[in-house]
Amino acid sequence: xxxxxxxxxxxxxxxxxxxxxxxxxxxxxxxxxxxxxxxxxxxxxxxxxxxxxxxxxxxxxxxxxxxxxxxxxxxxxxxxxxxxxxxxxxxxxxxxxxxxxxxxxxxxxxxxxxxxxxxxxxxxxxxxxxxxxxxxxxxxxxxxxxxxxxxxxxxxxxxxxxxxxxxxxxxxxxxxxxxxxxxxxxxxxxxxxxxxxxxxxxxxxxxxxxxxxxxxxxxxxxxxxxxxxxxxxxxxxxxxxxxxxxxxxxxxxxxxxxxxxxxxxxxxxxxxxxxxxxxxxxxxxxxxxxxxxxxxxxxxx
Amino acid sequence: xxxxxxxxxxxxxxxxxxxxxxxxxxxxxxxxxxxxxxxxxxxxxxxxxxxxxxxxxxxxxxxxxxxxxxxxxxxxxxxxxxxxxxxxxxxxxxxxxxxxxxxxxxxxxxxxxxxxxxxxxxxxxxxxxxxxxxxxxxxxxxxxxxxxxxxxxxxxxxxxxxxxxxxxxxxxxxxxxxxxxxxxxxxxxxxxxxxxxxxxxxxxxxxxxxxxxxxxxxxxxxxxxxxxxxxxxxxxxxxxxxxxxxxxxxxxxxxxxxxxxxxxxxxxxxxxxxxxxxxxxxxxxxxxxxxxxxxxxxxxx
Numbered sequence: 001x002x003x004x005x006x007x008x009x010x011x012x013x014x015x016x017x018x019x020x021x022x023x024x025x026x027x028x029x030x031x032x033x034x035x036x037x038x039x040x041x042x043x044x045x046x047x048x049x050x051x052x053x054x055x056x057x058x059x060x061x062x063x064x065x066x067x068x069x070x071x072x073x074x075x076x077x078x079x080x081x082x083x084x085x086x087x088x089x090x091x092x093x094x095x096x097x098x099x100x101x102x103x104x105x106x107x108x109x110x111x112x113x114x115x116x117x118x119x120x121x122x123x124x125x126x127x128x129x130x131x132x133x134x135x136x137x138x139x140x141x142x143x144x145x146x147x148x149x150x151x152x153x154x155x156x157x158x159x160x161x162x163x164x165x166x167x168x169x170x171x172x173x174x175x176x177x178x179x180x181x182x183x184x185x186x187x188x189x190x191x192x193x194x195x196x197x198x199x200x201x202x203x204x205x206x207x208x209x210x211x212x213x214x215x216x217x218x219x220x221x222x223x224x225x226x227x228x229x230x231x232x233x234x235x236x237x238x239x240x241x242x243x244x245x246x247x248x249x250x251x252x253x254x255x256x257x258x259x260x261x262x263x264x265x266x267x268x269x270x271x272x273x274x275x276x277x278x279x280x281x282x283x284x285x286x287x288x289x290x291x292x293x294x295x296x297x298x299x300x301x
Numbered sequence: 302x303x304x305x306x307x308x309x310x311x312x313x314x315x316x317x318x319x320x321x322x323x324x325x326x327x328x329x330x331x332x333x334x335x336x337x338x339x340x341x342x343x344x345x346x347x348x349x350x351x352x353x354x355x356x357x358x359x360x361x362x363x364x365x366x367x368x369x370x371x372x373x374x375x376x377x378x379x380x381x382x383x384x385x386x387x388x389x390x391x392x393x394x395x396x397x398x399x400x401x402x403x404x405x406x407x408x409x410x411x412x413x414x415x416x417x418x419x420x421x422x423x424x425x426x427x428x429x430x431x432x433x434x435x436x437x438x439x440x441x442x443x444x445x446x447x448x449x450x451x452x453x454x455x456x457x458x459x460x461x462x463x464x465x466x467x468x469x470x471x472x473x474x475x476x477x478x479x480x481x482x483x484x485x486x487x488x489x490x491x492x493x494x495x496x497x498x499x500x501x502x503x504x505x506x507x508x509x510x511x512x513x514x515x516x517x518x519x520x521x522x523x524x525x526x527x528x529x530x531x532x533x534x535x536x537x538x539x540x541x542x543x544x545x546x547x548x549x550x551x552x553x554x555x556x557x558x559x560x561x562x563x564x565x566x567x568x569x570x571x572x573x574x575x576x577x578x579x580x581x582x583x584x585x586x587x588x589x590x591x592x593x594x595x596x597x598x599x600x601x602x
């Protein structure tokens with residue numbers, strides 16, 4: 001089954017304790033698409049400015065990601081993000097951001113994509129996510145992401161959007177902020193009452209937690225020791241997870257769990273390089289190998 | 302196999318978002334012993350002051366914990382700790398502390414206990430831990446705990462002690478502080494080079510990580526939603542883990558993993574009440590039930 005993703009496409013400059021890079025490809029839709037393409041066909045929808053060099057999409061084309069839904073908007077500039085990670089690199093510090101084209105009207109979902117059954121709405125204004133969700137007339141699964149900015153300042157719009165999606169992926173700080181509940185299992189249950197059928201709470205190096213009406217699942221992170229740059233980890237996790245769901249055509253609890261385990265593993269590659277380098281070159285066999293290791297190191301006998 | 306524990310016995314006053322208690326039984330040796338007694342015979346060594354009401358040990362006697370090694374020292378006062386937890390209750394804020402008898406000469410290990418094969422040295426000055434370790438002439442397993450105070454101010458003594466122990470249990474902040482390594486798997490390996498054959502890094506609600514020369518194991522925490530007071534969780538975790546090891550008489554990687562899973566589960570009961578209330582009343586069948594649940598919610602298929 002093919003999977004449609006809407007999200008940001010950006011030019012990133014990142015500094016970590018392991019080095020720095022300038023003007024490299026980034027953005028939630030890019031990381032998500034590359035990860036999902038390990039499992040299924042991907043249609044990427046987003047918007048870049050006229051400054052964007054379209055050859056930067058070559059690694060996506062190599063993975064047969066359909067980028068015909070990306071608009072290169074004349075007179076606009078591409079989204080740029082400058083970030084820094086320190087210490088354990090658990091949180092990015094935004095040094096500079098230029099929303100540019102992301103502050104204008106959102107991307108258009110091409111008419112021929114609107115019957116896609118699997119949809120991921122990467123983090124953006126919840127009203128734009130709701131508009132995307134309403135355009136998808138044949139959806140079997142819509143998963144969205146969000147962030148602290150919308151939880152704090154656009155709560156009403158976010159709550160409306162949550163009624164339209166089947167799954168929510170967000171990090172632990174966001175889950176606590178959204179629900180005013182510090183216990184993550186309780187926060188997850190509170191989010192289920194807002195609409196989604198399942199919620200996945202990401203905890204970085206501490207893995208992730210699935211909460212659905214069918215129960216809980218705690219997925220460990222794959223413990224890579226080669227942590228170069230965590231940028232894109234969360235979107236990569238979501239990409240592998242939702243990509244796997246689309247590939248299976250099933251949405252039950254057991255399949256969600258399998259998807260999350262794959263998300264953990266694929267995200268562990270992203271962290272091992274700057275930008276999309278490691279993600280774009282990872283082979284399915286490498287993912288399968290780490291998945292076996294993850295099972296081995298987490299199995300309780 | 303019987304298990305000897307040295308550690309603090311204290312009178313705690315604790316406030317959490319769920320309430321407060323004053324002058325209740327606490328201390329690392331107490332939590333550890335109660336947890337370990339679910340699996341094996343326990344000999345508790347420690348010192349209290351003349352203010353201590355020995356009937357407070359009744360719940361320990363009920364679990365057949367041998368408290369004949371506890372000294373009630375005339376002219377001294379019992380260790381007292383006053384703490385507060387806020388928000389997600391991940392860290393205790395010490396509101397007041399009176400070391401009292403803990404600032405005097407350490408407890409004496411009775412001669413008849415010194416051939417005990419399994420030993421846990423709860424957190425105290427590393428020189429005192431080393432002295433305890435040297436007194437145990439027949440040890441098969443010595444596990445110790447430590448804290449930021451000693452890592453920062455008694456590093457040389459701590460490094461000496463680490464050469465005498467087989468296992469170290471500490472929390473993630475302490476592991477990072479001890480090794481100057483933010484990646485926990487790498488921090489664990491750095492600790493192995495200091496002496497221990499294995500290290501267990503505790504991550505509170507995020508479970509724990511075992512690092513040994515035989516590999517890694519990531520143990521999830523049991524996701525209780527009834528978090529009343531986390532005091533004693535770490536010592537309870539260690540008590541169930543080391544108690545299980547002593548009960549099995551085996552120290553291989555697989556047994557360590559099983560011990561950690563039991564540590565996770567038993568610790569989940571402690572958090573559900575103030576002081577030792579839940580821990581002292583928990584039944585082995587309840588532990589086994591949660592263990593099955595922990596396997597179920599963490600299994601990757």
